[in-house]
Amino acid sequence: MAEHDHYVDGEWVAGGGDDFESVNPANGEVLGTFPRGTEADVEDAVAAADEAFETWRDLSYVDRAEYLWEIYHELRDRHEELGEIVTKECGKEISEGKADVTEAWHMVEWAAGNARHPHGDIVPSEIAAKDAYMRRKPRGVVGCITPWNFPVAIPFWHMAVSLVEGNTVVWKPAEQTPWCGQIIAEMFDDTGIPDGVFNMVQGFGDAGAAIVDGDVDTVMFTGSAEVGHGVAQEVARDPSKNVSTEMGGKNAVVITDEADLDIAVHSAVMSSFKTTGQRCVSSERLIVHADVYDEFKERFVELAETVSVGDPLEEDTFMGPVVDESQVEKFHRYNDLVRKEGVNVLVDRADLDDAEIPDGHEEGYWVGPFVYETEYDPELRCLKEEVFGPHVALVEYEGDVDRAIEIHNDVPYGLAGAVVSEDYRQINRYRDRAEVGLAYGNLPCIGAEVQLPFGGVKHSGQGAPHAREAIEAVTERTAWTLNNSSDIEMAQGLSADIKTED
Numbered sequence: 001m002a003e004h005d006h007y008v009d010g011e012w013v014a015g016g017g018d019d020f021e022s023v024n025p026a027n028g029e030v031l032g033t034f035p036r037g038t039e040a041d042v043e044d045a046v047a048a049a050d051e052a053f054e055t056w057r058d059l060s061y062v063d064r065a066e067y068l069w070e071i072y073h074e075l076r077d078r079h080e081e082l083g084e085i086v087t088k089e090c091g092k093e094i095s096e097g098k099a100d101v102t103e104a105w106h107m108v109e110w111a112a113g114n115a116r117h118p119h120g121d122i123v124p125s126e127i128a129a130k131d132a133y134m135r136r137k138p139r140g141v142v143g144c145i146t147p148w149n150f151p152v153a154i155p156f157w158h159m160a161v162s163l164v165e166g167n168t169v170v171w172k173p174a175e176q177t178p179w180c181g182q183i184i185a186e187m188f189d190d191t192g193i194p195d196g197v198f199n200m201v202q203g204f205g206d207a208g209a210a211i212v213d214g215d216v217d218t219v220m221f222t223g224s225a226e227v228g229h230g231v232a233q234e235v236a237r238d239p240s241k242n243v244s245t246e247m248g249g250k251n252a253v254v255i256t257d258e259a260d261l262d263i264a265v266h267s268a269v270m271s272s273f274k275t276t277g278q279r280c281v282s283s284e285r286l287i288v289h290a291d292v293y294d295e296f297k298e299r300f301v302e303l304a305e306t307v308s309v310g311d312p313l314e315e316d317t318f319m320g321p322v323v324d325e326s327q328v329e330k331f332h333r334y335n336d337l338v339r340k341e342g343v344n345v346l347v348d349r350a351d352l353d354d355a356e357i358p359d360g361h362e363e364g365y366w367v368g369p370f371v372y373e374t375e376y377d378p379e380l381r382c383l384k385e386e387v388f389g390p391h392v393a394l395v396e397y398e399g400d401v402d403r404a405i406e407i408h409n410d411v412p413y414g415l416a417g418a419v420v421s422e423d424y425r426q427i428n429r430y431r432d433r434a435e436v437g438l439a440y441g442n443l444p445c446i447g448a449e450v451q452l453p454f455g456g457v458k459h460s461g462q463g464a465p466h467a468r469e470a471i472e473a474v475t476e477r478t479a480w481t482l483n484n485s486s487d488i489e490m491a492q493g494l495s496a497d498i499k500t501e502d
């Protein structure tokens with residue numbers, strides 16, 4: 001029997017599947033056992049959510065938001081404790097663990113606060129007696145599938161907006177971070193939210209697939225491109241379903257001949273190594289102008305050699321472990337691949353020295369920075385495929401900023417990117433031509449705030465399962481027109497006369 005349960009229809013239920021463990025990636029400690037959701041468990045949750053929808057949608061926005069305000073306060077009150085749990089379960093260092101919780105309450109605040117903001121538009125009509133509006137209705141049941149790297153924030157990106165808009169939810173947390181899932185479900189339970197409005201099923205990809213195939217009205221997915229494209233294709237088979245996906249990228253920082261190199265080096269280190277390279281927005285490419293290349297390389301390499309990898313609960317750690325064995329393997333596989341592709345390796349801390357691994361953490365999933373340089377070649381796989389680790393290419397370019405932008409855009413993805421330059425023309429050119437959903441000037445390409453749309457272009461996803469854009473995914477628009485006259489008058493000069501034979 002697992003120590004914890006699913007949360008379905010206001011009850012803690014064991015479900016029909018096996019158990020699985022959550023493991024601390026820093027030291028291999030088992031953090032808890034959880035039930036592995038089956039298709040039947042998901043079906044029960046979807047049925048409960050469907051049943052609860054009619055009464056939930058009848059509440060006002062403000063009344064629905066009240067439940068979220070409870071969670072907002074709890075997230076704030078338990079900041080330290082929850083930050084530590086995030087760090088223990090997904091391995092990111094403690095300031096990031098806490099920032100994850102902060103980002104969660106920011107999104108809850110945004111969604112619950114938005115309950116008191118205008119929704120929809122008043123639209124003028126050609127006909128003076130007509131009132132026309134764009135109104136919104138909730139779609140119904142929203143299936144939410146979320147990743148391990150932001151195990152508290154991203155669930156609230158999806159769920160806070162969905163719920164305030166009047167939908168009910170079925171959520172599957174990532175299998176690497178079920179403890180965070182458990183705590184969030186406990187918080188919802190504590191609010192007394194009506195049964196079936198919020199449901200959580202723990203589990204793996206098969207439970208996620210059951211949500212996607214199930215009787216849900218919208219699917220929100222944040223995670224890997226591999227899985228996300230399958231989700232989008234599956235949902236597209238049913239035209240009545242909506243999907244909003246946000247996947248990874250092969251993000252880049254462009255450092256021009258006019259860059260302030262202090263800003264460039266700082267931005268590049270943050271973009272490439274924060275979260276041990278495991279953000280969808282992390283940068284695995286640094287595209288650097290020839291005039292500043294040697295100095296930038298020297299400074300970046302020195303930091304990559306010395307940046308601290310260690311116990312993520314220690315405040316002076318910059319990089320914690322990666323999340324699990326599959327991430328370690330993928331990282332090594334790509335490091336081997338780039339060697340085969342003939343690049344020049346500049347930093348290889350992929351296998352950390354025993355001395356670098358903190359005492360008592362030998363069972364952790366440790367890797368360090370891996371940095372290489374290469375001539376730009378559009379055929380190189382290493383410049384196109386996402387590794388999701390501290391694996392970084394330095395690519396030198398010559399000529400104007402358009403050349404850098406051309407290299408920058410030559411990837412299937414388009415999530416995040418940055419330009420570092422003191423020349424506003426270069427910055428604005430990048431802003432206008434970089435194919436990304438999130439673009440930064442003189443900053444790292446990580447660290448977006450919740451009130452901005454968070455989503456990519458090209459293979460990085462469709463829609464943005466986040467803040468205002470999430471509203472599009474979880475509501476239907478109605479163009480509602482009301483006649484205030486007892487005569488019927490039509491737009492476009494259309495005759496309203498009913499002509500008869502006599």
Ligand code: UN1
Nearest residue numbers: 149279280281446447448
């Ligand atoms: C992710 O990269 O998976 O912009 C999410 C950021 C965070 C969210 C990242 N606010 O870096």
